[in-house]
Amino acid sequence: MTIPSFVIGIAGGTGAGKTTVSRLVTQNLGDDVTRIPLDNYYEDRSELSFEERQEVNYDHPSAFEWELLRDHLETLLEGQPVEMPQYDFEVHNRKDERTTVEPTDVIVLEGILALHDEAINGMMDLRLYVETDADVRILRRIRRDVLERGRDLEGVIDQYLSTVKPMHERFIEPTKGHADLIIPEGANSVAVNLIEEKLHAEIEGNAMRNWERGSLERELAEKRSPDLDADE
Numbered sequence: 729m730t731i732p733s734f735v736i737g738i739a740g741g742t743g744a745g746k747t748t749v750s751r752l753v754t755q756n757l758g759d760d761v762t763r764i765p766l767d768n769y770y771e772d773r774s775e776l777s778f779e780e781r782q783e784v785n786y787d788h789p790s791a792f793e794w795e796l797l798r799d800h801l802e803t804l805l806e807g808q809p810v811e812m813p814q815y816d817f818e819v820h821n822r823k824d825e826r827t828t829v830e831p832t833d834v835i836v837l838e839g840i841l842a843l844h845d846e847a848i849n850g851m852m853d854l855r856l857y858v859e860t861d862a863d864v865r866i867l868r869r870i871r872r873d874v875l876e877r878g879r880d881l882e883g884v885i886d887q888y889l890s891t892v893k894p895m896h897e898r899f900i901e902p903t904k905g906h907a908d909l910i911i912p913e914g915a916n917s918v919a920v921n922l923i924e925e926k927l928h929a930e931i932e933g934n935a936m937r938n939w940e941r942g943s944l945e946r947e948l949a950e951k952r953s954p955d956l957d958a959d960e
């Protein structure tokens with residue numbers, strides 16, 4: 729059983745480069761790391777019509793199911809797997825299927841409000857905030873939402889002005905105050921390399937701890953077995 733030893737949070741505005749940073753720092757770590765996109769914890773909105781779901785403010789903290797996310801992180805930290813929801817941006821709702829996530833040495837939580845919740849911040853060992861200028865972020869978002877999330881230009885602009893920008897200023901930007909490190913301009917290679925090295929070291933240290941725990945458990949079991957034989 730793997731008990732995760734290192735939880736890292738990556739927050740920042742839309743288009744800042746959170747997903748890119750998270751992908752780059754974990755791409756060489758194989759199965760020792762689990763990436764948890766906060767987007768998967770958007771509330772289930774099946775009770776609403778598609779038109780109603782289009783009107784939801786997805787940048788307000790109330791858009792997320794924090795209780796479920798806390799529960800899943802706690803479960804992973806106890807060494808147990810969870811059934812993670814999946815999100816579909818094209819229909820503004822959760823998918824029907826879930827993915828089984830096994831506990832791994834390192835867990836990366838990534839999303840606009842990854843540093844918002846006090847209890848979740850308390851579970852993290854490293855809190856990062858990716859900071860990129862708003863004009864760069866909106867340009868990236870337009871391209872991504874049109875090409876990958878089934879949106880049109882007018883819709884992206886309306887949403888940006890009505891909710892994305894004001895919520896960024898009110899809720900997302902202030903979480904920078906909870907960060908241990910601020911990464912300027914997204915995926916800068918110096919920051920990415922340093923974080924990757926740190927995660928490598930954590931994984932090696934945790935492998936040793938898990939091995940020691942395993943051999944201690946085996947030793948105890950061997951010591952107990954003569955008594956068990958005697959009882960039989």
Ligand SMILES: Nc1ncnc2c1ncn2[C@@H]1O[C@H](COP(=O)(O)OP(=O)(O)O)[C@@H](O)[C@H]1O
Binds near residue numbers: 740743749872914
């Ligand atoms: N440093 C960068 N330089 C150029 N493009 C980038 C950079 N970082 C991210 N992008 C691009 O910007 C878009 C948004 O990046 P992403 O990592 O998905 O941001 P976020 O997860 O913060 O919304 C993607 O298309 C990505 O390829």
Ligand SMILES: Nc1ccn([C@@H]2O[C@H](COP(=O)(O)O)[C@@H](O)[C@H]2O)c(=O)n1
Binds near residue numbers: 747770787821839
């Ligand atoms: N149905 C939804 C749900 C969320 N959004 C937007 O996604 C943004 C967060 O994702 P990033 O990858 O950009 O960090 C957030 O700003 C929401 O506005 C959406 O458009 N539709």
